[in-house]
Amino acid sequence: MSDLAIDREVDRSNMQISDEVAIQITDMNKWYGSFHVLRDINLTVNRGERIVICGPSGSGKSTLIRCINRLEEHQKGQIIVDGTELTSDLKNIDKIRSEVGMCFQHFNLFPHLTILENCTLAPIWVRKTPKKEAEEVAMHFLEKVKIPEQALKYPGQLSGGQQQRVAIARSLCMKPRIMLFDEPTSALDPEMIAEVLDTMIELAEEGMTMLCVTHEMGFARKVANRVIFMDAGQIVEQNEPEEFFNNPQSDRTKLFLSQILGH
Amino acid sequence: MTSSQHASYVRTEMLPESPPPLTESGIVKWVKENLFSGWINSLLTVVSLYVIYVCLSHIIPWVFQSVWNAGSLTECREIAQEAYGHTHGACWAVIKERWHQLLFGFYPQDLYWRPILAFLLMFVALAPILFDRVPRKLLFFTAIYPFLMIWLCWGGSIWGPVCAALGFVIGYFTLITLEKVAGSLIAIIGMFVVPVMWWLYLSGPVSEMLTSTLPIGLQAVGSKDIGGFMLSFIIGLSGIALSFPIGLLLALGRQSNLFIVKSICVGFIEFIRGVPLITLLFVASLLLGYFLPKEVTFDLIVRVIILVTLFAAAYMAEVIRGGLAALPRGQYEAADALGLDYWKSMRLIILPQALKISIPGIVSTFIGLFKDTVLVVFVGLQDPIGFSNLIRAATEWNGIYWELFVFIGACFFVCCFSMSRYSMYLERKLQTDHR
Ligand SMILES: Nc1ncnc2c1ncn2[C@@H]1O[C@H](COP(=O)(O)OP(=O)(O)OP(=O)(O)O)[C@@H](O)[C@H]1O
Ligand SMILES: [Mg+2]
Numbered sequence A: 001m002s003d004l005a006i007d008r009e010v011d012r013s014n015m016q017i018s019d020e021v022a023i024q025i026t027d028m029n030k031w032y033g034s035f036h037v038l039r040d041i042n043l044t045v046n047r048g049e050r051i052v053i054c055g056p057s058g059s060g061k062s063t064l065i066r067c068i069n070r071l072e073e074h075q076k077g078q079i080i081v082d083g084t085e086l087t088s089d090l091k092n093i094d095k096i097r098s099e100v101g102m103c104f105q106h107f108n109l110f111p112h113l114t115i116l117e118n119c120t121l122a123p124i125w126v127r128k129t130p131k132k133e134a135e136e137v138a139m140h141f142l143e144k145v146k147i148p149e150q151a152l153k154y155p156g157q158l159s160g161g162q163q164q165r166v167a168i169a170r171s172l173c174m175k176p177r178i179m180l181f182d183e184p185t186s187a188l189d190p191e192m193i194a195e196v197l198d199t200m201i202e203l204a205e206e207g208m209t210m211l212c213v214t215h216e217m218g219f220a221r222k223v224a225n226r227v228i229f230m231d232a233g234q235i236v237e238q239n240e241p242e243e244f245f246n247n248p249q250s251d252r253t254k255l256f257l258s259q260i261l262g263h
Numbered sequence B: 001m002t003s004s005q006h007a008s009y010v011r012t013e014m015l016p017e018s019p020p021p022l023t024e025s026g027i028v029k030w031v032k033e034n035l036f037s038g039w040i041n042s043l044l045t046v047v048s049l050y051v052i053y054v055c056l057s058h059i060i061p062w063v064f065q066s067v068w069n070a071g072s073l074t075e076c077r078e079i080a081q082e083a084y085g086h087t088h089g090a091c092w093a094v095i096k097e098r099w100h101q102l103l104f105g106f107y108p109q110d111l112y113w114r115p116i117l118a119f120l121l122m123f124v125a126l127a128p129i130l131f132d133r134v135p136r137k138l139l140f141f142t143a144i145y146p147f148l149m150i151w152l153c154w155g156g157s158i159w160g161p162v163c164a165a166l167g168f169v170i171g172y173f174t175l176i177t178l179e180k181v182a183g184s185l186i187a188i189i190g191m192f193v194v195p196v197m198w199w200l201y202l203s204g205p206v207s208e209m210l211t212s213t214l215p216i217g218l219q220a221v222g223s224k225d226i227g228g229f230m231l232s233f234i235i236g237l238s239g240i241a242l243s244f245p246i247g248l249l250l251a252l253g254r255q256s257n258l259f260i261v262k263s264i265c266v267g268f269i270e271f272i273r274g275v276p277l278i279t280l281l282f283v284a285s286l287l288l289g290y291f292l293p294k295e296v297t298f299d300l301i302v303r304v305i306i307l308v309t310l311f312a313a314a315y316m317a318e319v320i321r322g323g324l325a326a327l328p329r330g331q332y333e334a335a336d337a338l339g340l341d342y343w344k345s346m347r348l349i350i351l352p353q354a355l356k357i358s359i360p361g362i363v364s365t366f367i368g369l370f371k372d373t374v375l376v377v378f379v380g381l382q383d384p385i386g387f388s389n390l391i392r393a394a395t396e397w398n399g400i401y402w403e404l405f406v407f408i409g410a411c412f413f414v415c416c417f418s419m420s421r422y423s424m425y426l427e428r429k430l431q432t433d434h435r
Helices: A061-068 A090-099 A115-125 A131-144 A160-172 A190-205 A217-223 A241-246 A251-260 B027-034 B039-064 B073-084 B093-104 B113-130 B138-154 B159-182 B184-213 B228-255 B259-273 B277-291 B300-326 B329-337 B342-379 B384-393 B402-430
Strands: A021-032 A035-046 A050-054 A076-081 A100-103 A178-182 A209-213 A226-231 A234-239
Touching (some): A050 A217, A061 A178, A090 A100, A115 B342, B093 B228, B113 B228, B228 B259, B228 B300, B228 B342, B228 B402, B259 B300, B277 B300, B277 B342, B384 B402
Antiparallel strands (some): A021 A035
């Protein structure tokens, strides 16, 4: 929960938000058994937006983000991703999943495959890319996250920060149009947090549509164009970062911010 | 003054990397540390050495002061009395005279080359599965090996096994063609139904027709002549080869969200695990005959193989389920999030890891299955134990026990021990987590 100062300036020239809708969530509800986790979620994300979702533990942030690529199933309402509605139709689900990249808190790399194989697996088996081409693409993205020299190692031989960057590269190899991050830095030491955030900033600078659940408020201020605060399964407040941090409206938000920023 | 008296300390110089200390060696040091490091330890060492001495002083004369050439147990004893002054030694003559029965049963002696060839070819067939440096093209041979083995052991017209194999080819092509025309569900049903129809109604007449036009074949050997270690091997190997895929499917089925699939798998596994193998073998020898249609006459060996397979498959399923359950949920989610469908994520992500975790359990199940094949003696098949009884029933070898059981035990030990070593090799080879 550090308010980590990211040293470098963020280049905003490519961060343009278009009118095209990338994700449209209307009146979405979800229950775990009888427990109402998500209540009447309405959210529209345009292409090129960088959204940070924060909120207290158990407020349903992960659940929301996981509904977008159907790792969790919603029971009511509508989620449309890239013009395709998420229903129980498996074809649609696989299509959306291959368009939407996701990074997890615990990386979830495949420990039995090398870094390079981790990155080429989905392109080869889902996109049917020829192996050689997939490897070239994978090396390109590994270079981008600055660990091409680790390509032939196994995930177990890498540090946490390196593993998370591999996880990002692995998602990018599918050339996703949207990236979801679920607390990508909260299992990492501060030094590694910086390297992962750096990678994420670069991604944002290239105009990627991103939804990040994170408590890195420094990242939110610098990169996000919108911050969403969730509590008890609802979107309580959303605003531009400056407004959100300097002038929170709801009491819940104020309390949360005072806790997290340590006033 | 030590630095602990100072609260503040700044290192002015970084230490260079240094090699690890050499461990002291020497046999005296080793003995001292491992055998005589305290008085309790020394006492235990002395007691153990005494026990080992007592055991060896009985076993070694038994093994080596033995008789290799004799026609009967009495003759054996006489020779031993003459040579060593006592009759405690083993009488290996029985093995020398009857080894072929223990290994091959009543298989015609001039045809021994067939099971031996099948045995040797088994290694060729196994090589591409066991070792990944072997060329992949050999897998083709692995696929035809089962039919080749059956043909070599039982003999008869070559068209029988060929037609049986053709069933699988037909199933494969049914799957491919139907998948294009009618969708995957119908294709999968067709994949099972069409070959079964072929086996039940067509393959018999077709193979007869082919045999009469093109009589290629080996001299037929009946199932009643197949026995000894060869029988254990046939049952064990078929059981292992078949129970693994079935167990895998059962394990996946048990995890499935589809209610019917799941209940069938759970019911099957729990039923089989709740029943002793020996009762299943009696089912194989007696009941199966009542249930199956009269035209379908199954060889007793085939029936036993089926039930041994089902039995091992249930255990296999549970072992594999353990491996599946040991995988973190994140692995399933990561595979899903990349857009891999169920079968691909199973094949590429989940099963390689789950099976790796369950290797020790899987191999234990294999070894258990292989050793359990001696139970077939109770349904009248002549496995090595059955033959040891037969040999003892002969007047000249009446009263001989140890030599036969040591020999049978040694044969089983070689097989089971190799399996166990292979599993250790595999575990080491697949270790990539570097924890
Ligand atoms: N599989 C599940 N079954 C039942 N309840 C669940 C399940 N997963 C999560 N929950 C509950 O749903 C609520 C929301 O969980 P979620 O993981 O979305 O919270 P979160 O906002 O991501 O919290 P954190 O910051 O701790 O990750 C929590 O109360 C949690 O206990
Ligand atoms: Mg969470």
